[in-house]
Structures are given as structure tokens and as C-alpha cells.
Amino acid sequence: MLTEERHSMIIKAVNERASVTIAELSEILNVSASTVKRDLIILANEGKIIKVRGGAMSKNDSFSSVEKNVEEKSAICTEEKNSIAGYAAKLIEKGDFVFLDAGTTTEKMIDHLTVRDVTFVTNGFIHAKKLAVKGYKVFITGGEIKASTEAIVGAECVLTLKNYNFTKCFMGTNGISLTAGFTTPDVNEAKVKAAAIESSREVYVLADHSKFDEVSSATFAGLGKAVIITDRIPNRKYKEAADITEVGQ
Structure with a gap:
């Protein structure tokens, strides 16, 4: 599978599920976890997903580092x-x-x-x-x-x-x-x-x-x-x- 195809499938899976784990993506794509990790880093750097520990989440999800009182x-x-x-x-x-x-x-x-x-x-x-x-x-x-x-x-x-x-x-x-x-x-x-x-x-x-x-x-x-x-x-x-x-x- 070409890199572009993998990236497209990862983005689709993340957006459909809101968040997805590395293990799930590895199974979906039939590739190693290390390959998935590299793909997630690239996609996160491109601003297409949010990389979190153990997987990725959709850009549609909300991230906040600010605490409400x-x-x-x-x-x-x-x-x-x-x-x-x-x-x-x-x-x-x-x-x-x-x-x-x-x-x-x-x-x-x-x-x-x-x-x-x-x-x-x-x-x-x-x-x-x-x-x-x-x-x-x-x-x-x-x-x-x-x-x-x-x-x-x-x-x-x-x-x-x-x-x-x-x-x-x-x-x-x-x-x-x-x-x-x-x-x-x-x-x-x-x-x-x-x-x-x-x-x-x-x-x-x-x-x-x-x-x-x-x-x-x-x-x-x-x-x-x-x-x-x-x-x-x-x-x-x-x-x-x-x-x-x-x-x-």
C-alpha cells in the first residue's frame, strides 16, 4: 500500500471514530505499529490529525490546556x-x-x-x-x-x-x-x-x-x-x- 493511501485511510478512520489507537490502525492497514507511528507523526505535523499517547484523535475533537474556575x-x-x-x-x-x-x-x-x-x-x-x-x-x-x-x-x-x-x-x-x-x-x-x-x-x-x-x-x-x-x-x-x-x- 502506498504511503498516500495509508494516510488517507488513517484520516478517514480518525474522523469517523473521533479517535483511534495505534493497534486499531495497524490492524486496519495491515502494517506494523512502528509504521503507523511514523504516519501519525507526519499527519500531525501537517495539521490533519491530533497525535495523542497511543493513537490519534480528530481535529474535530476539542483540546484544552486552560482550566475553568x-x-x-x-x-x-x-x-x-x-x-x-x-x-x-x-x-x-x-x-x-x-x-x-x-x-x-x-x-x-x-x-x-x-x-x-x-x-x-x-x-x-x-x-x-x-x-x-x-x-x-x-x-x-x-x-x-x-x-x-x-x-x-x-x-x-x-x-x-x-x-x-x-x-x-x-x-x-x-x-x-x-x-x-x-x-x-x-x-x-x-x-x-x-x-x-x-x-x-x-x-x-x-x-x-x-x-x-x-x-x-x-x-x-x-x-x-x-x-x-x-x-x-x-x-x-x-x-x-x-x-x-x-x-x-
């Missing part, structure tokens, strides 16, 4: 976030030891909590206050306060989380992609999220439909690491790649 996030998909938060809160059981990630959807979970005898750890200082006011035992991680997202990040926070063994953790995300996984614009927040996930028995990522086919600067987990709780998925291919609960169904 809490006020901006709170105004997006408010009804959907509330439905997701309500469902997630019901998953918490008596005796659970829970990590609650900083974020607007995870914060809404607190309003729906009814079960008692639960201990929480959080890197969200607003979350910690709300949990304490409701009478829950809550620990807040040490580290650096990031004002824009009201989150605690940094090496101290990561080290703290590595010493815990959570029964469940509930995580927010800025983007979900078939190739890039769960992403966030801030590398330090990504490290915190990754540490919490590795210390948890059950992992849930709370994300409304607007987060799908979005990619930010840093990946903190692959899609197989968590159950996604969302209102709906805009791309049905995610059903094949991840464990997803649609609360809007």
Missing part, C-alpha cells in the same frame, strides 16, 4: 451534574472509607448524602467544610491550595493519598477520550487523582456529556480504571471501551 464550571450542565451526583451519593454505604475529589459535581454529592458512619478524605477544602457541617468524619489532605479550582495539590497531597486504602473514590475530570483516557489541564492535579485512584478499591468518575471527546494536557487514568457515571454518552463507542452508567436513561 469553579464559578464557570458550576454554571455548566447544572441539572445533569445534580442527577449524576444524586446517583453517585447512593453508592456510598455504611462503613465506607471514601476519597472525594475536589470539583463541582463531587461537591453536589454532599447535598445528597443520607447514609451515616462514613469517613471521608478530600482534597477540596469547600468539600471538607460541607461534610463536617453535615456531621461526617472528614480528613483534608495537606499540600498547596489551588485557588481557581479550590483544590489541594502537590507532593504532600500525593504522599498522603498513597498511605490510604479507600473502599471507594469519586473523581471529576475535564476530559474523556478513547485514546487519551481521563484528562485534566493541571499536571499536579493529575498526580493527585492518579494517586487516589491507585489507593481505591472502587473508582467512579463523574462526568456530564460535555466531557466526552475532550482532551486536556495530562492523563491521570485510562478508561478501564473507573466506572463512568454520566447523564448520557454522545459517542456510543465509549460503551465498548469503558464501564458506563447513564443516569439520564
